[in-house]
Amino acid sequence: MVVSIYSQIDANRKKTYFIMVFFILFIIFISYVFGKALGYGGSLVGIAFIVSGIMTWSSYYFGDKIILGLSGAREADRKRDFDFYTISENIAIGAGIPKPKLYVIEDSAPNAFATGRDPQHAVVCATRGLLQKLDRYELEGVIAHEMSHIQNYDTRWMAVVSILVGTVAFLSDWFMRSLWWGGGRRRDDRGGSGILIILGIVFAILTPIIATLIQFAVSRKREFLADASGTLITRNPKALAMALEKISQDKEVLEAATNATAHLYIINPFKDKNFTAWFSSLFNTHPPIEERIKILRSM
């Protein structure tokens, strides 16, 4: 157990740096190709390097704030969210990490996530629905699960992935539009078919890469490990199983969740509904809830 947690921490750190370097190289490569194709020359590469560098740096240092901003959360206080606040203090004591900052999303769908680049800059965020629908022990299980993500450095990895993959998805969308319109205009003077070929290539490259990266981020192992190490703190696997059951059976859909943040939550916030984008199939790597509950019940 201990060994697998430490190797997980190590892997998360390495993968984070890898994706940051990869992202910068990827953007430079893309900009080079487009620079050549559209006749801007090398200047585009310089701009791309600076922009992707800033993106990477800010995803590392401000990823938690960006994600919180996307989710519309506000800070919790001890009086109003007594259970949430005190339970988090308790788990932090048990895990031997500083108490994370706590945020609440005013939404009645029960769910929670954690983010932040290390245990010193961590955030746990719960919805109002979660705080209302779970009892103290169940809440304890969920928070311990989230704090395990923090302790295992899953949160650093997932925050960086959310932002960078989100950026690539956004850029590919943007490239497509600009090529569509720009291509039409240029068809008269220069070879429009060349641009269309590049468009095809870019999409052939981008789509599987985005898919793979997201699958990396939401690997089943990560969720199972957080369930297990969370249970190691609370010594109460049944409560977490109960909580997962309650959350997954709840019919409400969390409106604050977006494609970029969906995989952060303890349970897929879209619940197969209201989510028709092609992205949905990529999120199927969320481990099936029944399996998690079964394992927890047998602990």
Place this chain on the structure above:
Amino acid sequence: MDIFTYLIIFAGVLLVLALAAYNAFVSARLRIKEAWSQIDVQLKRRSDLIPNLVASVKAYAKHEKGVFEDVTKARNSLMSAEGPADKAKADDMLSASLKSLFAIAEAYPNLKANENFLQVQKELSDTEDKVAYSRQFYNSSVLDYNTKLKTFPNVLIAGNLGFQEEEFYEAGESERRSVKVDFS
């Protein structure tokens, strides 16, 4: 190279290993100390809540003097206790006396609805959880440290360097959660 050089290299390697082990012992022991101070803080917080609790129960049940005295006595002995074993015992005593205090509270519906009483009760059960969690962390730090001391090859030098095994913080009957059920 002659045999003398080999010996020097060998001794140097041993020294480096011993230094590394020494540093590992020191940092593990520091962590125990830190974990212990966390328990101390929570026990202190617990005893600080007691007078408030006693006062709010007293307002409704003046004549139950014996119980109040027990609780106060247990609180004082917790505050003066030293070291894990003594503190654990004193804390158990306090938990036992609190049980009878809450049993009394059961008989007074007005008290049970009292805002202040409910607040103290919530704080108290939270503090009990905190004590339990800090104890858990303390014990795992002790386990970690003791394991370091007793495994080979550390076991050969730990004693000579003056590192002793640390004691666990053992809780008695009144485990975490069990107290809570009584007055919810």
